Every structure is written in C-alpha cells, then in structure tokens.
Amino acid sequence: MSDPISAPQGATAAGAPVIVLENIVQHYRTGSGETGPRILDDVSLTLRENEIVGLLGRSGSGKSTLLRIVSGLTRPASGSVAYLGQPVEGPIDGVAMVFQSFALFPWLTVFDNVELGLRAKKAPREEARRRALKAIDVIGLDGFESAFPKELSGGMRQRVGFARALVVDPNILLMDEPFSALDVLTAETLRTDLLDLWVEGRMPIKSILMVTHNIEEAVLMCDRILVLSSNPGRIAAEIAVSLPHPRNRLDPEFRQLVDRIYALMTQRPDPTATREGLFAGLGVGMSLPHISTNTLAGMIEEIAADPYFGKADLPALADSLQMEIDELFPVAETLQLLRFAELEEGDIKLSPAGTRFADMETDERKKLFGEHLLAFVPLAGRIRAVLEERPSHTARAARFLEELEDHMSDDYAETTLRSVVNWGRYGELFAYDENSELFSLENPQ
Known part of the structure; x- marks a missing residue:
C-alpha cells in the first residue's frame, strides 16, 4: 500500500x-x-x-x-x-469526515485516536503505526502522540480530528x-x-x-x-x-x-414573494428562529446609530458585531418579518417603524412590538385569539405545539413556539407559565 x-x-x-x-x-x-x-x-x-x-x-x-x-x-x-x-x-x-465537535475518545491518546480508523480497517500493526505517526507529523502534532484530549487546546483537538480523517x-x-x-x-x-x-x-x-x-x-x-x-x-x-x-x-x-x-443570500428568489417567504411554511406553520428581544432591539439600535444612521451594509455590520451569517441573518430577517427593517442587495435598512422603535422608551417599544407581532406573526395572533375566546382565558402549550408539528419537525416546532412565547411576553400579548405549560391573558404570578 x-x-x-x-x-x-x-x-x-x-x-x-x-x-x-x-x-x-x-x-x-x-x-x-x-x-x-x-x-x-x-x-x-x-x-x-x-x-x-x-x-x-x-x-x-x-x-x-x-x-x-x-x-x-x-x-x-x-x-x-x-x-x-x-x-x-x-x-x-x-470518504472521511471532520466534524464541528472534536468527536475524540477522551480515554485514548492522540496516537490511539488517530490510529483507531486503521485498526477498524484491520491494517497491519506496523503499517498502522507508521501511517498514524506520519499523519500526526503532517498535521503539526509531533510531540503530542501520548497526550490525552483533555491536555490539548481546542485547535489541537481539531488537528487530531484532521489527522484521524487523513490517515485512512x-x-x-x-x-x-x-x-x-x-x-x-x-x-x-x-x-x-x-x-x-x-x-x-x-x-x-x-x-x-x-x-x-x-x-x-x-x-x-x-x-x-x-x-x-x-x-x-x-x-x-x-x-x-x-x-x-x-x-x-x-x-x-x-x-x-x-x-x-x-x-x-438576502435577495428574494421571487420579486413578488412576501417577507414571510423568508421563513419555512405559511401562516401558523411558519418556522421561526429563536432570537431574544434584546438581540432584536440591539440590532435596531446599532443600525440606527453612527456610522449607519438607519442603513447598514451587511458585511460591515457582521464585522462590527463579530457575527456570522447563522447569527446575523436570522436577526435581520426577523426584523424584516416584523416590518422593522428591510433587506435588499446585501443591505439592511430600518423601516419608519424601526426608526421610531429606536427612539422610544421601554414601554412604548413593548407596545409597538406587540402590535407588529400580532399583525405579522400568525401564531402569535392565533394564541391571542384562542385565549380571548375561551372563558378561562387559558390554553395549554401542547395545543399549539401539536399544530406546529403537522408542518415541521419536533425541534423546529419547539423553537418556533419558544420564540413566540418570548416575543409575546415582551409585547405583553399573553403570559406563559413554564411549570404548568399554560398560556393566559393574566400574569400567572
């Protein structure tokens, strides 16, 4: 070989x-x-x-x-x-794969972790040893062959992952x-x-x-x-x-x-598509990211302030906030969904409502946010309507979770519901008791 x-x-x-x-x-x-x-x-x-x-x-x-x-x-x-x-x-x-997590066996040394794939392939012992040492050398881990993962920094652990992938x-x-x-x-x-x-x-x-x-x-x-x-x-x-x-x-x-x-990545595939089209599903079945209202408010404030004054280039904004697209885009698109901002050609621009939000005090912000949440997030409107219709003004979370699971995976359903819970609390549309998993129109405390 x-x-x-x-x-x-x-x-x-x-x-x-x-x-x-x-x-x-x-x-x-x-x-x-x-x-x-x-x-x-x-x-x-x-x-x-x-x-x-x-x-x-x-x-x-x-x-x-x-x-x-x-x-x-x-x-x-x-x-x-x-x-x-x-x-x-x-x-x-x-095919070999390197994962986001280091995926090392903590009880094995660097050498043993790297050699493991060759042992699984039943490579001769001397050949496996030679190839493992060569891979460790190439990836820059010479001298750490006998170290355990807990002794290594994150970068060195990932180098072990690369060596383990290359050795096969x-x-x-x-x-x-x-x-x-x-x-x-x-x-x-x-x-x-x-x-x-x-x-x-x-x-x-x-x-x-x-x-x-x-x-x-x-x-x-x-x-x-x-x-x-x-x-x-x-x-x-x-x-x-x-x-x-x-x-x-x-x-x-x-x-x-x-x-x-x-x-x-910020343009709409169809010029006639709605802002909601950025999210999976339609209506109540719309999948939503888990983003805190503090993050949404902070993004609005950042765009409103110097040097952007209401309109920011997304690459520049990502650099200044040290955010990658998996962090930046969901925030920007949620602001667009709620009509606080608009995305176009790699820029994000505050809407008139977003500009007003940036200048408001806390109570005014919460009221405006609640109004936009009811208007543009169908699940929030559905929860509020159910609570208003029932004499008890209460509803179990499972009732809405089951409805979401008809449109998406369990994980996405839970994330979507959790987001609407947090946003609805901030906008004072409804209360939610974590212990009883119950929505209500009154504070359960």
Missing part, C-alpha cells in the same frame, strides 16, 4: 468527477412520524478531483443533511448519488463547519495550515467538500461555492473563485465576492 500522506495533490485544474448527486430530495419527519416539508429540493452537484467546494447557507438550508447524503450515511427520499461512477447504497469507504487515505474529505467551535485566531491558523497542506500536495485527498456559514471562510478556501437557499434547501447560485492562494481578505476582488454573496 502506498504512503497516503505523500500522495500527489495540488491546486491544479479540477479533474474527473468523484461524487455526482442528481435531483436530491429529502424531507423532515413531523412529530407524528409522517413525511413533513422538504429539507432539500432538487439538489444536483458534482464534486471533481483537485477542488475545494463549499456549501454555504444558513440554518435550515440542509447543508449538513446534504453532507451526510454525500457520505452515504443518509439515503435521500429521491434522486441518485454516484461515487467514482458507481451508485451509492451505503457509507462510502473512500480517503479520496474525499468532508468537513462540517470544522472551524466554528474554535476562537477566531485558532480557526485562522488552522485554515491557513490546511490550505498550505492542500496547495503543497501534502494531503492524500482528491477533493474537499465543506459546509460553512462563514462567507469569508468560503471565499478564502474554496474553488467553487454553492449557495443554498433555505426552507427547502436549493442551490441558489454557484460561484467560481479564481483568486490565487494565498488569498488576501483586503483584496478588492475578495471583498467584491463577499459583497456579492451577501447580496445573493
């Missing part, structure tokens, strides 16, 4: 197809176990040799689901997956937000080191497919970026990145690409 770590690789032109996905469809499972709304809808992609491809999108776009389908760990509801020209019916032997000699490396659990400086160092290994041909892999919600990370690392829309996940755009490595974040072309992607 050849030495996997020294196999040739480099930043050459993309070559033959390695993975081909055609017309992939996948569904949520509702709380009743039935087939729910689509997670992925008619997704097709080709991963070729000698390229890094990024799957970029927000929560709900099906990025991680798509990655599991590529690996063969999950079967799609419909569509086809082929690896090196052969249909995929189960886990693919030539994969054709494809799948990465599911591998840098998101790290601090900014550690993530930057690990990205740079990984790119250096790739460009210098010191990794055995033919292709990399990575999931990210960091736009700058995608532009920094990838040769192609597939932008996924949300609810359901579809490929909204494919962007080729021809900038040579190493890439400079301050390069005007780099910044233009970042701005272009922000604009793509």
